[in-house]
Amino acid sequence: MKMTGAQMMLDGLVKEGVEVTFGIQGGKVIPLFDTMPQFPQIHHVLTRHEQGAAHAAEGYARATGKVGVCIATSGPGATNLVTGIADAFLDSVPMVAITGQVNRPDIGKDAFQEVDITGITLPITKHNYLVLDTPSMPRIVREAFYLARTGRPGPVLIDVPGDVFMEETEFHYPKEFDLPSYKPTLRGHPAQINKAAKVINDARQPVILAGRGVIVSGAYAELKELAEKAQIPVITTLLGISAIPESHVLSYGWLGMHGMVHANMATDAADTIIAIGMRFDDRATAKVSAFNTRARIVHIDIDPAEIGKNIKVDVPIVGDVKTVLTQLNKVVETSQHIDWISQLDEWRRTHPSLNIRDSESVLPQYVVRQIYEATKGEATIVTGVGQHQMWAAQYYHYDHPNSLITSGGLGTMGFGLPAAIGAQVGRPEAIVWCLDGDGSFQMTIQELATIQQERLPLKIAILNNGFLGMVRQWQELFFGKRYVATPLSGPDFVKVAEAYGIPGTMAKRREDVIPAIEQALSEPGPFLIDFRIEPEENVYPMVKLGGSLVELLEGEDVKKGVVKS
Amino acid sequence: MTGNKHTLVALVEDRPGVLNRMASLCRRRGFNIESIAVGHSETPRLSRMTIVVDGTNAMIEQLRKQLDKLVVTMKVSDITSDNIVVRELALIKVKANSETRSEIIQIVDIFRADIVDVAEESVTVEVTGDEDKIDSLLSLLRGFGIKELSRTGRIAMTRGGTSLLGEDKDKTGGRRQKKAAS
Numbered sequence: 001m002k003m004t005g006a007q008m009m010l011d012g013l014v015k016e017g018v019e020v021t022f023g024i025q026g027g028k029v030i031p032l033f034d035t036m037p038q039f040p041q042i043h044h045v046l047t048r049h050e051q052g053a054a055h056a057a058e059g060y061a062r063a064t065g066k067v068g069v070c071i072a073t074s075g076p077g078a079t080n081l082v083t084g085i086a087d088a089f090l091d092s093v094p095m096v097a098i099t100g101q102v103n104r105p106d107i108g109k110d111a112f113q114e115v116d117i118t119g120i121t122l123p124i125t126k127h128n129y130l131v132l133d134t135p136s137m138p139r140i141v142r143e144a145f146y147l148a149r150t151g152r153p154g155p156v157l158i159d160v161p162g163d164v165f166m167e168e169t170e171f172h173y174p175k176e177f178d179l180p181s182y183k184p185t186l187r188g189h190p191a192q193i194n195k196a197a198k199v200i201n202d203a204r205q206p207v208i209l210a211g212r213g214v215i216v217s218g219a220y221a222e223l224k225e226l227a228e229k230a231q232i233p234v235i236t237t238l239l240g241i242s243a244i245p246e247s248h249v250l251s252y253g254w255l256g257m258h259g260m261v262h263a264n265m266a267t268d269a270a271d272t273i274i275a276i277g278m279r280f281d282d283r284a285t286a287k288v289s290a291f292n293t294r295a296r297i298v299h300i301d302i303d304p305a306e307i308g309k310n311i312k313v314d315v316p317i318v319g320d321v322k323t324v325l326t327q328l329n330k331v332v333e334t335s336q337h338i339d340w341i342s343q344l345d346e347w348r349r350t351h352p353s354l355n356i357r358d359s360e361s362v363l364p365q366y367v368v369r370q371i372y373e374a375t376k377g378e379a380t381i382v383t384g385v386g387q388h389q390m391w392a393a394q395y396y397h398y399d400h401p402n403s404l405i406t407s408g409g410l411g412t413m414g415f416g417l418p419a420a421i422g423a424q425v426g427r428p429e430a431i432v433w434c435l436d437g438d439g440s441f442q443m444t445i446q447e448l449a450t451i452q453q454e455r456l457p458l459k460i461a462i463l464n465n466g467f468l469g470m471v472r473q474w475q476e477l478f479f480g481k482r483y484v485a486t487p488l489s490g491p492d493f494v495k496v497a498e499a500y501g502i503p504g505t506m507a508k509r510r511e512d513v514i515p516a517i518e519q520a521l522s523e524p525g526p527f528l529i530d531f532r533i534e535p536e537e538n539v540y541p542m543v544k545l546g547g548s549l550v551e552l553l554e555g556e557d558v559k560k561g562v563v564k565s
Numbered sequence: 566m567t568g569n570k571h572t573l574v575a576l577v578e579d580r581p582g583v584l585n586r587m588a589s590l591c592r593r594r595g596f597n598i599e600s601i602a603v604g605h606s607e608t609p610r611l612s613r614m615t616i617v618v619d620g621t622n623a624m625i626e627q628l629r630k631q632l633d634k635l636v637v638t639m640k641v642s643d644i645t646s647d648n649i650v651v652r653e654l655a656l657i658k659v660k661a662n663s664e665t666r667s668e669i670i671q672i673v674d675i676f677r678a679d680i681v682d683v684a685e686e687s688v689t690v691e692v693t694g695d696e697d698k699i700d701s702l703l704s705l706l707r708g709f710g711i712k713e714l715s716r717t718g719r720i721a722m723t724r725g726g727t728s729l730l731g732e733d734k735d736k737t738g739g740r741r742q743k744k745a746a747s
Contacts, residue, residue: 122586123593127636147636181578181639305630308623 003171005134005164006035009098012141014041015173018069020425022047022056026073027113028100031165045425045454048446050077052418054084055444058093059382059422062405063430065218067148068093068422073100075113078159079120083412085155086124090409091239092216094153096144097121103163104132118159126154134167139174146177151184152303153216184302188319188327196274196298196315197331203272203296205340206232209255209284212239213277213301213321215402222325223276224248230335232274233344235263237284239408240277242398252344253353255549256284258390261351261541264549266344268292275299277321280310281409290548300324351554353541354394360510364388364463364533367513368395371433371461374517379431379459380405382423384416384440387469390539392435414443417460421447424456431459431521438464438490448500451526459520460504460528462493465535473538477553478545497528504528570599571625572649572721575614575632576606576639576729583637587614590635596620596628600653600718607728611639615720640729648724654717655699656681657690660710669709676702687712 003011009032013021022045025033036044047053050072057068068088072081078099088095102111118128127147129140137160144156200206214223223243227234227250234244236254244251253260255267264286267273273295278284285291288310299306299313300321307316317324356365368391371379377397382405383389389406398404405423407415420434441462451458472486497504507516507529520527540555577583584603591598599617606613618625625643633641661669661683669688673680678692692702696719703711723729 118582119585122589179636182636303634305627305634307630309627312623 001171002168004031004035004166004168005131005137005160006032006166007038008134008137008171009141009160009165010035010039010042011173012138013069014039016141016145017066018042020045020060021069021071022053022060022422023071023098024048024050024053024073024077026077026100028074028102028162029071029077029098029165031162032071032098032100032160044071045421045450047418047421047450049444050080051083051414052421052444052447052450054081054095054097055087055412055415055418056422056425056447056450057095057097058084058088058091058415059405059419060426061088061093061095061422062419063380063402063423063426065216066094066426067145068095069098070095071098073113074102074117074162075115077113078115078117082120082124083410085121085157087407087410087412087415088155089124089126091407092153092212093155094148095155096148097155097157099157099159100165101130101159101161104161107161118157121157124155125157128157128159130159131161131164134164134169135172137164138172139177142174142177143179146179147182151182184320185304185318186302186320186323188300188317188324190327192315192317193324193327194331196317196328197333199272199296199298199315200230200232200274200328201333201335203230203232204337205270206230206272206274206337207252207266207270208232208234209237209267209273209275209278210234210240210243211237211276211278212408214240214243217277217321219277219322219325220244220401222322222329225329226274226325226332229329230332231337231341233266233341235267237278237281237408238393238406241393242401242403245399246397247399252348254393257286257543258394258539258541259284260348260353261552261554262344262347262353264541264543264552265347265351268548268550270295273297275301275313276325277301279306282310283408285310286543286549286551287547353554355555356395359534361534362507362510362513362531364391364465364531364537365395366510367461367463367507367531367533368392368435370513370517371435372396374514374521375431375433379403379433380423380427382406382416382420382432382434384436384443385411385413386437386440387465387473387537387539388435388437388440388463391463413440416440417444417447418450420458420460421450421454421456424458425454434458434460436460436462437469438462438466438493439468439488441493442488442490445496448497448502452501456526457524458526460497460526461520462528462530463533464490464493464530465533465537466490467535470539472536476536476538493528493530502526502528504530506530506532508532569619569621569645571618571620571643571645572651572719573616573618573625573629573632573641573643574721574729575616575641576608576611577614578637578639579605579610579612580637583612584614586635586637587616587632590631591616591618591628594628594631596624600716602718602720608730613729615718617719642729644721644723649721650724651695651719651721652693653696653699653719654691654693655703656713656715657692657703657706657711658687658713659690659706660686660712661688662686665709669706672702672705678702
């Protein structure tokens, strides 16, 4: 049978179970889009910027666990994907990015809209391909999806010259394919499992640090079983939030730069740390040389290169988190750590991290808490990056698996809105809230048009403080309150939304907050709320500049005047 | 941080862009490549690279794992502390005239090197050995004036019967066995 390159690509996507793609048209991908009507199984979401397409694919992938697919043309289309690809790379999100390339005879000639996108994305993809030989297309598509979703997931890019899309050649679908050098280890080494069990059984003051690997692997039940069996408090990373229900009796919040004080203290004081599917990122460890040097550390991760990268560990176990925890739970003994757990409770009581003070003005913490109350904790929360992201992570209560979608490793402002689009497409029945800041929101604000065109019932809450707030907070605390290039004189977001055909309202006073949220929820379609929050509100707790996990600024210190700017 | 010179050997797919992937990874993780030598291996479609880099054991182990993670690499091994044969080849074009030529030839003979080209005002020396040997020869020849120098960089192999892929069996359960691709 004969097929064009474009047909082979789309046939491959269908065979990989792809139902939706995100992206933008352009010269070199016209033949691919032109072929799409022959594959009605695939719905294409037209974004307004390729960065939006990449983040939407990420949001979709993070929400569903399936591979997110984005499409862009050559040159600027491809380079606009780069931020989203890097974001997916750092947060281990399965993604296949498809880019058009100039025709084969033109490659290397600086042709119109030519960039070397495989070269550009070399350090930020798990792997990438330039398709020079049309019959290899089906194999490459299969390999790309396999690489993206297995092992430690990540983005894979396929760059396709326009003439490859159009060329008609003999079609052979590979029943099997061979990647001899790529064989992720799934099962933990039995000897290491036994060593880890011994360390855990001997522990007196253990904590579990659960990362995104638990969510990626779907190891919720296994994590809970380990925690309950050995009575170990569970602390998550930012990306590990919702790996265990936050209302679970052994859940002690999340650690790091803006984590809970008691979580940081417990991590610092523990004699045993069981790190599961996390990579000791510097935002989680704070000053890495001061990270708990006494504890015996068990590190479970599917990526061998993460072992010993940032922190020296005592018992490494390379493998899939779910598989390894299943093995481990068989050999870990039942135990109790009553004194240690009551110590954590005491720290939590004496260092309340999440108090909301009384205020006539709109406090961001209050807004997030009210969204939680109104949605009964059932919503999928998607954030941008900045202060609002930390408040969203702190003040919503995450009881449902994988209910927070946020850009952790790359910290990409502008992630929120397009990622929320992807999440809503992936979870059409869910209530999806995009919690964004006014700075972050404006970086991908044009995707409001995508919401309108796709008729997505997305709810958008902008925590609008008229600043690039996180930077302003740093300026206040560490740069003598010199607010250089942080004040934003933003647009009227309600009018902007209206221009895109999306209803909205503004909340200026505390008493506006609940009615606005209720209005948003009663609206069957999308809705935007512009919360005019206290402009110079800070995110606390906060690890001091260059400090260890327990060198913290707590909200109270500031009020008492302990912190001088 | 300073460390020691390490010798990494890698078996990689013989495809365009593979060298770039390896070198780019070393660069972005902050490693300075002292030398890199690439050529065919005993297995068709696999190239063998010898990379010499500076670093502490922990740093090099991290680099090794990062290189091993690339989809194009079959195996990366740090053989620095193994019992190994190390060789490098150099071509050295030395200034020479009728007065100095015989002295140069004597030195070359002592080093069991070869003269591979003679011209009126130069001789070209080919020498094989470990870096120390080549460095010593170079320091002796430097006085005559070196017009041109080309060194291949180190290649290395472990002594004894094992091979890079063979020694891996217990760790990966024979993962190198190829499935029949259809």
